[in-house]
Amino acid sequence: MDDDLADMFPKGFGKQAVQVDKAAIYRRLQRADWAQRVAGLAAKASAGPATGSDDSDLSDDSSDDEMTELPISHEIFLKNHTKTVSALSIDPQGTRMATGSFDYDMNLYDFSGMDMRALTPFRTVEPVEAHHIHELGFSHNGEHVLVIPASSQAKLYTRDGEEVAEYVRGDMYLRDMNNTDGHVAEITSGVWHPTDKNVFVTGSLDSTVRVWDANVRRKQRTVIVVKSKASKGNKTRVTAVNWAPDGKRVAGACTDGSLSFWSTTGPHSRPTQTLATAHAAEDWVSSIQFVDDNTFLTRTTGDAGVLKLWDARNFKTPILQRGGLASAVQQANFALSPDRRHIVLGTSGSPQQAGQLHVLDKSDLSTVAALDFPLPQTAAGTTVGPAAMSVVKVVWHAELNQIAAGLSTGSVHLLFSDRLSKGGAMVVAEKAPKKRHIDDEITADIDLDAAAAAAERMMGGTGSGSGENYSQLTAAQRAARERKDPIKSHKPQMPHEGMRSMPARDHVDKNIALSGMRNEDPREALLKYAKIAEEDPMFFKVYEKTQPKKILAEIEDEPEEAEEREAKRRR
Incomplete structure (x- = not known):
């Protein structure tokens, strides 16, 4: 009785090594033609040496x-x-x-x-x-x-x-x-x-x-x-x-x-x-x-x-x-x-x-x-x-x-x-097959209420099972509910735009000269030369003496349009 009770308890603690029957594994993985050949050789050996064997038998043995x-x-x-x-x-x-x-x-x-x-x-x-x-x-x-x-x-x-x-x-x-x-x-x-x-x-x-x-x-x-x-x-x-x-x-x-x-x-x-x-x-x-x-x-x-x-x-x-x-x-x-x-x-x-x-x-x-x-x-x-x-x-x-x-x-x-x-x-x-643990099954940790709420949202419902409108929740309330969502909670975070792999862009940046200019803001690039263009104009320098002032009339807004624009600005 004591021996039966002792067998019910583990003999050690920690991870236990899994015993693998290698002989059984290799019997299962043995090729069928090789197994037939081994069986034929065994039968031939048990029958004993045959009398009057010729050269062909010797060649088969050597093969x-x-x-x-x-x-x-x-x-x-x-x-x-x-x-x-x-x-x-x-x-x-x-x-x-x-x-x-x-x-x-x-x-x-x-x-x-x-x-x-x-x-x-x-x-x-x-x-x-x-x-x-x-x-x-x-x-x-x-x-x-x-x-x-x-x-x-x-x-x-x-x-x-x-x-x-x-x-x-x-x-x-x-x-x-x-x-x-x-x-x-x-x-x-x-x-x-x-x-x-x-x-x-x-x-x-x-x-x-x-x-x-x-x-x-x-x-x-x-x-x-x-x-x-x-x-x-x-x-x-x-x-x-x-x-x-x-x-x-x-x-x-x-x-x-x-x-x-x-x-x-x-x-x-x-x-x-x-x-x-x-x-x-x-x-x-x-x-x-x-x-x-x-x-x-x-x-x-x-x-x-x-x-x-x-x-x-x-x-x-x-x-x-x-x-x-x-x-x-x-x-x-x-x-x-x-x-x-x-x-x-x-x-x-x-x-x-x-x-x-x-x-x-x-x-x-x-x-x-x-x-x-x-x-x-x-x-x-x-x-x-x-x-x-x-x-x-x-x-x-x-x-x-x-x-x-x-x-x-x-x-x-x-x-x-x-x-x-x-x-x-x-x-x-x-190698022994991996033992599945209960933690490996993610469905065991799913909150059924949250799953029902996610299903409602997918079907166009309120999103929480309690009758409240999901669109009216604050950002903090939405984040709290999404943490319980079995779908969104397991969705990986998308990488940042700058960390994505872009082979074509990398190739252009490395091999084409001045390709970095395409990443500049054109307005900022032009404003860098605004002061230089004003002090030393390249294309309009010839008109400094003949046309020192602008000859184009400025367009003035109508009074009604000015009042309407001012009202929009106040709003």
């Missing part, structure tokens, strides 16, 4: 062992975009994630601020109105996000979603692109420098590659004009750029099929290495990634979908290549594993097969794992066809050892392993 080293056993997905997720980035520390989409929005997530009940971004920004986003990239210290929208101007935001800079747009009427301070056509790619946190490079459809200092908005640091050999020196479109790991070279791919390197120290008028037939003409090279200082990979989208492995020391033919990786979205990229042994990329769907996430072995570009994702449903409850689903943007974070994949359905899938991964999605999964 299973390799898959266990991949962070693909568990999954969390976020559904906050309405269209294709075309940009994806995670900060180097693995605490925040940024996603961009064809719905024009950039969503910012904080892993430590989410739980399984609230998988929502803490900030949503539209960088450029009615323009989708090509690329997003956190800086090396994670303090800034580089935004490459489908326009000619790159933007820089803080990790909290505040705009820092919008870089200059060039003059579209100048033919020589060396003389323009900024791009004049849509930017397709942008990447931070591998070692310098203040430098990034962009490539554009205006046939230029430009190196920028993040602290200088009005002009780029270096301009590289790409001339196409296939089109006899005319312009071509730059689709992808990236830095070599040492930061001394910039690689760029163009729609004429060429692949080139430029030295950052110059000369910039011609590339140090170029291969005019690296890809087929008009193929869209969506991504370039370096394995080391000399080895790199390129990927083309479209129906062909070719992945090629190159060595810059023998820049004539690729070391390896693989086709059949079609993607209908030009922003589709690929990513390397932290140990540089695997490649992860997404493909588009077909009438028979939905888009998949492929993990390839870098040594021979063979498939190690192909992951499926559930098809979304329409508002009517019908399942979307497999051809409509594509895996577009992928990131394999080195610190977290987790894979993030953005889909054409607007969802972002976070893949991880409960054994191999740390932080990131695991922080979200293991």
